[in-house]
Amino acid sequence: MPLYKNQTLKIYNTLSGDKEIFTPIHDGNIGMYVCGPTVYSNVHLGNLRTFMSFDVIFRYFLYLGYKTRYVRNITDAGHLTDDGNIENDRFVKQSRLEKLEPMEVVQKYTVDFHQVLEKFNFLPPTIEPTATGHIIEQIELIEKLIADGFAYETQGSVYFDVFEYNKRGLNYGELSNRNVDELFANTRDLDGQNEKKNSQDFALWKNASPAHIMRWKSPWGEGFPGWHLECTAMSTKYLGERFDIHGGGMDLKFPHHECEVAQGKACNGTTPVNTWMHTNMLTMNGLRMSKSTGNYILPMELISGKNSFFEKKFQPNVVRFCFLQAHYRSVLDISNEAMLASEKGFFRLLEGVKLLENIPSNTTSSFSVADWSQSCHDAMNDDFNTPILIANLFEGIKYVNLINDGNETITAKDLDLFTQTLHSFLFDILGLKNEKDTQHNNEKLEGVVNLLIKMRMEARANKDFAMSDQIRDQLIELGIQLKDGKEGTTFTIQ
Structure with missing residues (x-):
């Protein structure tokens, strides 16, 4: 019998604002989509933290015995920072800066992304689709939205009509708890400032200017897809019109994920996702990480020691362990002191693992290994609470030292359970390596x-x-x- 049959898992759902008992749409199967990187630059530590959180979640689902389809996309086109200005296309801007073709930029930073994640012992997703590989699916979705009256074409671009969406009793803003009606009241009259009907409308397809390099043919002329539509097309293609979990950083909640909810409901008549999960931000030395302020470091700079923030280099294991000592919904602050403490704690765990190899068994156990093992499961079952899990693992290592000193005893059967539990959670689920x-x-x-x-x-x-x-x-x-x-x-x- 799979472990999930005996475990009750609760996950915090951003949509409801509560922890909910997780029940997959299809018994024994999980579909999870996580917004992947926009590959116009090196992956930064904040991204790494988000992907690490979902790597652990993916690992735990596999451990419980779920057949899990984990889809994490690559955004390699159409990521506009402003729907009204196509010059803000990040790929075009970076290609000009580096004097490379846009797809050279994409390839360069996709390779970097994979190399960094491999360094930190990430499992690959089940499917890793690219936005440029799904242009046809995106055009088909746009055609359906236009036909159903949820989108309109103007000057070769297509926009999602948020006002029409809300007029039909739907609720744009439900994920991020925004009152869009109030925004309409304040910004309804645009005086012809741009081609949208309303400022809240978002791009599904953008007309490409003559100078725009990344472009595809469409019924509305040559152009490129909107960022929000890409994820709707890829997630629904591989996971269906309604799937279990959609994740990403909290910065994507609005507008990106809000737009995905609207697109899914407008296209298919149903909310696309049962559980929305969002990771919190990462800070360094108590301050937000930012290139403009100089409070910024890349993952490879942290593990190479080539930076001015940390006194030494730290192996990827230690960085991973540091990150997982904060709950994925909490702000994580890293500092030289935090990294040194994480290194010391991680090595203490590994010393206990090594000591466990020669622990003698006895006829009785002086503590309940079953209860300790269940406490590790309970921590992960409570919205993937890795800090509590790690505290329980340290408690287990304390018992190992006491047994080794002759102050506690353990039976051979309990020793097997203890060893299996410790190895499973430390290495298989948290993804750490014994190095x-x-x-x-x-x-x-x-x-x-x-x-x-x-x-x-x-x-x-x-x-x-x-x-x-x-x-x-x-x-x-x-x-x-x-x-x-x-x-x-x-x-x-x-």
Whole structure:
């Protein structure tokens, strides 16, 4: 029997504002769509946090035995920051900046996205569709919306008619709790400022100017799709007109996800998603991360140590562990102190895992392993509460140390359950890897080589070239090649 048959899972639904008992539309099967990256630049830490949260959720569904179709798209066209100005197309702007074709920009940053996620031990989604690969589906949806009176064409562009949508008793604003009627009252008269009927209307298709590079043929002329429509087309194609979970960062709640709700209801006559999930923001040193203020760091800079915010480099495991110590709906703040504490805590867990390999069994257990195991499940069943789960794992490691010291006992059967539970939650569900020894050895090796480099520099300064050459040659014999440059000496391991 699958584990989910014995577990009651509750998920916070943004649409209702409450935790709800999760019941899949189709028994034993889950359809989950998460808005993926817009690949015009390197994936940033805030994105990483969102995708990491849903990676853990995906892992937990698989652990429970659900057959899960996880769709995470790639936005590679049509991401406008302003429906009224096609010059704000991020791909076109970046292609001009880097002097590359837009699809070169897409390829460059899609590869970067995959490489970063692989570093942090993400499972790949079941399906990873691209917006440019689903132009036909988007055109078909637009044609249906026009035919049903929910959209209108003007000057080669097509817009969703929010006023008409609300006039039919539907509720644009239900996801983000916005009163759109009040907005209409304040902004109804546009005095011909643009081609929309109302300022709240959003683009389904944009007419491409002669200078616009990314363009496709359509019944309304050459143009490109609206950002919101892309996700509706891809999610419904692979998950159906109504599916279980749609996720993303809280910054996407409005307008992006609000528009998806409206498009789904207008096209198919039903709300498209049962449960909407949104992750909270990430800050650094108590401040919002922003390129403009300089309070900004990329994931690879964090793990390479090439930054001015952190005193050392941190392995991806430690970063992942730090992120998961905050609930996905809470603000996560990272700092040098937080990363150092996470590193210490993570290594303490791994020391307990190693110690567990040689724990002796007894005829009795002095504590309830079944209750502890269930507490780990209960934490994840309560809206994927990874901080509580991690606290329970530390409690389990405390028992391991007590057993090792002879102050607690455990039966062979309970030891099997304990080991299985610990490994499942730490490695399979949280997605951490048992790499402490490798990391520590690498850091020790790096420290020793840097010390020898310093000694060599001092020997050369003292004109002791024999010692300098001896250090270099003996390192070469060990497979460590030194390279002297303008900015100092570096080394590579052959």
